[in-house]
Amino acid sequence: MAGVGGGNDFQWCFSQVKGAIDEDVAEADIISTVEFNYSGELLATGDKGGRVVIFQREQESKNRPHSRGEYNVYSTFQSHEPEFDYLKSLEIEEKINKIRWLPQQNAAHFLLSTNDKTIKLWKISERDKRAEGYNLKDEDGRLRDPFRITSLRVPVLMPMDLMVEASPRRIFANAHTYHINSISVNSDHETYLSADDLRINLWHLEITDRSFNIVDIKPANMEELTEVITAAECHPHQCNVFVYSSSKGTIRLCDMRAAALCDRHTKFFEEPEDPSSRSFFSEIISSISDVKFSHSGRYMMTRDYLSVKVWDLNMENRPVETYQVHEYLRSKLCSLYENDCIFDKFECCWNGSDGAIMTGSYNNFFRMFDRNTRKDVTLEASRESSKPRAVLKPRKVCTGGKRKKDEISVDSLDFNKKILHTAWHPKENVIAVAATNNLYIFQDKIN
């Protein structure tokens, strides 16, 4: 069966699942972000409880040539705590909204994690040696009496059990009045941007007491507010370019060389709307929940409620490709509005070669689109198909009257099982899918 992501005879197989199996999911355990690092060796997750868990891929061993390296826990730490802003009477959730890795420059790994208000730079380093034979202190740490010391010795480095330590190196706080939805590391590896509903700030990774405001769409009179910023990202190669998307379904590309305050966009991407299809829901379902540049930097992808669109940066008036994620939901918009599902923010991602894209849906389904063959597939992250190396069977949602044997009808979909966060390994066909409190890892079948 032809699949998506790597040509013919391509199939996805179950590899691992992390997390508890119990029915009762604690709110804190809900995964809120998933991100591979630049090499794909590390996979980070953030949750609603403010915790970060990092998995590391084990080296491929000669003993088990059929299993590509598995991801095992490398480090876990509490990144953010719940806070209360007494001045504004505002409760600040500890939920990790986004994690972004910095490119690796030395033995340590660095990542940025953010909640609604504060961004933190974390250093994750390994310690596998310990110095022994100090002059001024005992083996158990007690200070020795300096007058009793009669000889000098050189401390020796002795091996110890590997310890992975995470420490907060920078805390970037107090720069956002509204809720941070995005962070993005610049290609210059020195700066990064953070975006909230109305403003975007540019930071230097070394400087925490100052940031530059580069976009401000707050109207003078809040009654005139018509749109908010929903996502922002730096261009992967051009350090002066970034984009931000809005709740009205538009994307603005800005060039930081043009002005200090990029309120005027350099490019404006919007697909013209068919006026006859305008409804109460139009604006809500056009709101862009995620924007991602392709690795090449030539394209960008946006996710709105029902579709994923690929845009050529050289063409502003319409996307070059549009993929329907779950068009059958169009006839369910009323109830999706009532249960707030219409406001769910789905993310999307590219594969390493930009040849395929992936995004989540409901009922623990996720969708993949092959840009070259135009084939698409719907797969499910479930415990039922979680035997090692079990091939995932494509799923189909039936919209009409007659339901075929393996299909599921729209009315049977579980809207509480949403896949909002997915990530694709930067080089290989390995994907991480967050299904509420469980993290699934799938790999391509090794033939």
Added chain:
Amino acid sequence: MSLENQESEAQLESEEEKQDSQEKNSNPVKAEEAKLKAKYPNLGQKPGGSDFLMKRLQKGQKYFDSGDYNMAKAKMKNKQLPATGPDKNLVTGDHIPTPQDLPQRKSSLVTSKLAG
């Protein structure tokens, strides 16, 4: 009314019905919109606009007036003030919140189950 008129009226009605169902089939979104408007007739003159955006911006807002709280505590010796209802999360000016009512803001000291 003559028989002819009755027949033509009946024809008109069934034609309208056909048109309606055709519209519904060709535009499910319009049908959904009609459903929503029927349920909530006062819903938004500005479709998906300011109200929903303002709600998004105000996420996390909790109101607690320590002045009210302390004044009420002082008076409470004599009167029984209305206590909180079943929805403990909504703390408004109607009743006096007590420390037990306010949701606990504890951080999760438990390690994530993903690391288990």
